[in-house]
Amino acid sequence: MSTLTAPVQPGTGAAIRGPRPWPGMLWVTWRQQRGLLISVVAIFVTGVAGMVVEGLRIHHDYAVLTACHPAAAAACQQLSREFTTTDWHEGNGVRVALLAAPVLLAMFAGPPVLAREIETGTFRYIWTQGIGRVRWTVAKLTILGSLLTIAALVLSQLFGWFFAPFMTTQQLTPLSIAVFDARGVVYAAWTLTAFCLGAFTGTLVRRVIPAMALSLIGYGALALATMFSLRHHYPVSTFWPMQLFECGWLLILSGLLIAATVRLVRRHAC
């Protein structure tokens, strides 16, 4: 943008810069959600680095364990005990941390995006800018949602490799409740849903803390209901079909939540 050098004729407006720049929203999202983005990146990097480093060690330990013959010998039994305690605790810790992440996102990522604007009154500034409230909301939710989903997808694929030895030693199947949500594509879908649910409750409730609490409870209830009940009613029963089915309805749910959020924004009036 340059300083206007010629007096502007009333009614014609100064030179329009061009079509609405969506890249502008990248900077805006970055600056407004900087804390969240930095935390997510930090957690992602830690998760990847941790799983790679420890995963290599765990795979090595497992290789040593499986190479130990005969299996009933004292030395091999000792190896087995160590693997199922020390290594297992680490592996389990990673599993729990991974599964906790979407829960925390439901709480911290989604609600503040809109609830803060409304609660602090800054929406009176940002929603009267040229871009308009709907475009601003859609751009933000898309950018943040995509980032979180991609990060989650990468982490869950890496986890699949990381956790592989324990599937055998802990006698788990891909369908076990303990691991189904952390592997495949379902993890990314749950992450996206957590975020969308948070954004929706934030816009609905309009106050940050109640929105965080509701989002947390809502996500928790949905996750528990799915794990213990809904999954039994799927029309499919093997790993990949179930993953895709669950991923499918979660994506539809996320889409509905985003649509509902945008609708609430559009109709928001003070």
Next chain:
Amino acid sequence: MNVIETAGVGKRYGKSWALRDCTLAVPEGSLAALVGPNGAGKTTLMNMAVGLTIPTEGTVTVLGGQATGSPAALDDIAFMAQDAPLYKNLSVADMLHLARNLNRRFDGPFAQARLTDLGIPLKKKSGKLSGGQQAQVALTLAVARRPRLLILDEPLSSLDPLARQDFMATVMTTMADEGMSVLLSSHALAELERVADYLIVLGTGQLRLTGEVEDLLATHRVLTGPAAEADRYAGQVAVVQAKRGDAQAHLLVRSSGSDDPVPPGWEAHPVSLEELTLAYLRATSQAVPRQPGTAEPQPGNNKKHYQATEAAR
């Protein structure tokens, strides 16, 4: 063209009406002063004009018939809300950057130059600035968008007298340079008196008075005369407000022109905008006929756009 036009617009919250039956038309190029006590509906009216509030009844359009809150309206209208909401944790430079990214038109160099002139550090977080500085930043952000219509909700309340002068000077200069129209609400009518072209007076959610300042001042005057004759005389003219003492009475009257003859024993004085506003605010709807704004948009005939009066008799 009228930059803001309303027809019977009203907004209800729960059971009570914040604004009701408001019809007005602000011509392009004017500085419209929106005055009234707290809770009169000024913010409600402004929020409707910028698309933050949806009317419960009636219509409001901007910039010659555009829908409020539409992309075209958002492009050309800049709004400074009450208490100058800025992002407290963002620096001033960040706020500039934000505005540049969210608008198709933003004069960054001008904004930066103005803020530097005002001595506002760009690196400082907005929340750490004084109230007056925050108001200046908010105004700069709005003006730098080069809007055709600038709407300011009580921008002067946190400014000291010097800062107010500076603020108004910037607004006036931009109006002259850019042909910008301004709607500005304030309690401090005395300061706006010299600069306002158009006046809107709201009281308890109702439109009390609206019109071009020139016309309003030309058609109202205070008649001072003997108290004994006041009642007799009051029946013959449109009295907005009557103040009686033991010996003297002051009648604020509305006439069709300033050349009506003054009855013997009476003196006529011009009325200030502030007196006029206060009188209409105090008057109940029975005592004086309201001046409803029957909007008659006449493109090209802006200057002499005048609200029709309805005499009670």
Next chain:
Amino acid sequence: MTVLTLPVEPGRATAQPAVPWRRMAWVTWRQHRAMLTGVTALLAAVSVFLLIEGLKIRSDYTAMINCRTACQPADNEFGSTDWTLANTLGIFMLLAPALLGAFTGPALLGREIEAGTFRYAWTQGIGRVRWTVAKLILLGVALAILTGAFSQLFAWFFDPFLGNSVGFTDLTATVFTTRGIAFAAWTVLSFAIGAFFGMLIRRLIPAMVATLIAYLGVYLLAWLVLREDYPVAITTSGPVASGAVVATSVNSPTALTPNAPWILKTWVTGSTHWTRYIPVSRFWPMQFIEAGWLLVLAVALGAATVWLVRRRAA
């Protein structure tokens, strides 16, 4: 407010009675109504669930114990279905103090600062120190009572699972902190951490994150380091309580039985085998020690919070 009917004599200061704590209780309630109601409602809802499921679980347990033939379904019902539910609720109980503290602590003072309303609250007659102290104590006590009662109910719910093949005891870390007075104490600590960070950081979400991280730190410290050193352990060269099987750590409960003590260390000097262990009977002393240092820490954080309030230039 009474109207002064007598003129005050110059030179005689009229001492005004101090604002009674009762009034501060009303102010606290009024300001944090939503928070208290929310927490109560949540705990009440879960309590109802615990009550209903708890009764069912007890009957399943009885069925399993008394089963003579074709016991597989009964075993599964209790050992698998019921246990999965209890395990999940156990995770909720582990997270609850952290989350309760994160949601209540930072909001207590941090919001006033952020919104600027402290300029009103702190210039009232009661003064900012007493206002802060009153809030911390009143809400801390309220949380302690609510969570204390709730954890009794959870302990009742979970009892059938102590003492079966799953092998948890009262001293298992994840069980220990959900019963007795520990659950209430951890919640109060979490609240104190939250209030402290709320006042220190003064931005709501960073304060909540800091609270969760700090709580996790203290919890891990207690779990992995401190609890072993509570002065209740017994060192003996003789036999340990019956039913004990040596396990490498309390974290692998499959080797334990319900009354099995917590073996801390075994070593050999010469021809004697020494064992250092904590018997289950020492549960309540352990609880008191843990609640003790948690509350001391909470009070210290409360004092630090008040100090921050005093110090803050408005």
